[in-house]
Amino acid sequence: MSTFDPTDRPRGRLGIKEIARRAGVAPMTVSRTLSDPAKVSPETRARVMAVIEQAGFIRNELASSMRSGRRIVGTMVPPLINSGIAEQVQGMTDACQASGYQLLLVQGDFTPEAEEEAIRALLGWQPAGLILQAFVQSPAARRRLAAGPAPVVEISEVRGREPIDMAVGVSNFETAHAMTSHLLAKGYRRIGFVSTPVHGNDRLRQRRIGYRQALRDAGHHYPVPLEIEVPITPAGGAEAVRRLSAMDAALDVIFCSSDTLAIGAVQECHRRGWPIPERLAIAGYGDVDLAAQLFPTLTTLRVDRYAMGRRAVEQLLRRLRGEADVPAVETLGFEIVERQSA
Amino acid sequence: MSTFDPTDRPRGRLGIKEIARRAGVAPMTVSRTLSDPAKVSPETRARVMAVIEQAGFIRNELASSMRSGRRIVGTMVPPLINSGIAEQVQGMTDACQASGYQLLLVQGDFTPEAEEEAIRALLGWQPAGLILQAFVQSPAARRRLAAGPAPVVEISEVRGREPIDMAVGVSNFETAHAMTSHLLAKGYRRIGFVSTPVHGNDRLRQRRIGYRQALRDAGHHYPVPLEIEVPITPAGGAEAVRRLSAMDAALDVIFCSSDTLAIGAVQECHRRGWPIPERLAIAGYGDVDLAAQLFPTLTTLRVDRYAMGRRAVEQLLRRLRGEADVPAVETLGFEIVERQSA
């Protein structure tokens, strides 16, 4: 398969040593040419680079990382199809690629045990740092992470909980409180709340608490709590319309904890011929691309997930560069995007 | 007076050597306990495992991989927010985690140069195999991959092009041909085609060719080709409705090369008060979650992207296990899902 050029008959594996031999320098000079070119004379550098190019040599990062700096960022995230997570991962990869790090990805719907296992696996690769999106539930894992040398950024709820190390995120309490208050200010009185299962998900829990608090702050009390949990799919949103409207005939708006649900809810209203927002209003969370294009356009809460991903990596890098005063918790802003649906 | 105490502060780094010291065995025994427990006596194994647990030791995979098998699967994919890619990556991570591999992710909208750079970066980590979704354009990169020791699976178009090594995917020509023929069979006569820019994207190109061929096969010829390119967003789908309906007043259906576009197109129809499919029908590609929940439900072409991701990893593993007759090209099926929109 490989084409052989008589001039580069490899003696042994194609390593830094072989390149050195061909260029007539010491291995160390090749190493320096790669990692600190300024310390090599221009002529030598050119000669070495030429040989590298010609041979198609690629440095073994495994070996390199063992002796010098770590160049892997490990990350654990919930399922990517969840709205927002993909954008966040995109922010992370972009930031990593820009600074020469590689992203090692673990992803899934983890039980506490699986989560612990996943973190263990990541740590084995000696990451320069970790970015964790799923709430780390296992105390053992939290302890291990805190004790380890790798900085950790949790992309998560920034309220109340003590981060393992650093955190980037929004106050989900605040965002949900703001949206609920906004809906109340617009005159809605019976506000339903639908989320995917909050169990083990701090962010969702905080959103629900924010919703409840806003109702209380405004002096509202519902005889039956208008809160339900559904699967994280558009069908879940449709289900929410069915169940919540059955729970309270006076229901006038549903606050969905994600745009995915909101979009599904909107479709169900169309199906029933319910005008939005007149018969039932819908509010989302996340501001995905589709929100602005939906019919009717979706009132939602915008959180910049891409920026979250980027910031998480940047925070990690600042810590790795040894910068002083890297804030432990970075709170990002949010914005209520008022459109037609509520 | 050093009494044996496993809770000892580590002397030196916490490595296999330190574990060995605490357990009173040789480092090699610890290594074996981890990678080939059967070769260690039950008592010794238990003792070593206890120390490992107790100390929270995690093997250095970097060092391990240098000496023995590679445990990284590298992957390069287009932006995750593209419909389908996220599911595919999910399939890959699930399959990797199940077999003890880790996924190193590179992601983005690559120019040929950036693509070459990204592949280079992946190869540096000595991956056991590579899964590439973006079409590898650079001949240099293709040559390098072909020459390297790592098996490569391209998730891509399976028609016409010679894979670097192996391929998993569908015939985009066939899928698009089938959908177009289906629309013709249903009586539509003026079929518009919208895709995101095909430049450098073999899959999209094949879809367009399939569309054209189906029209030709049915004896259709449009004075002005009803083909346009738009950005890969719901707004792009809306744009398609505007532009295509302006190009041909008799347009009766739009075949969108992705569900994202189709969903945007449907919203634009609602905005115009155009009944779907009576005034204008819409067909998509991909069958995302929302397709079945949309109002009206979306006629689309289902391709199991999650399975594609899984299969890609499985094919890699089979090759790595040295199985004979691993097929070079694995063609997955597809299905036209007829719903209300067309």
Add this chain to the structure above:
DNA sequence: CTGTTAGCGCATTCAT
């Protein structure tokens, strides 16, 4: 600016 020495943490190989 360049080379030499030593060793990162583990597993292969060969001993016992």
Add this chain to the structure above:
DNA sequence: ATGAATGCGCTAACAG
């Protein structure tokens, strides 16, 4: 069943 020696490919630290 266990251990000792050796080296994977690279680079920090220290010459020259």
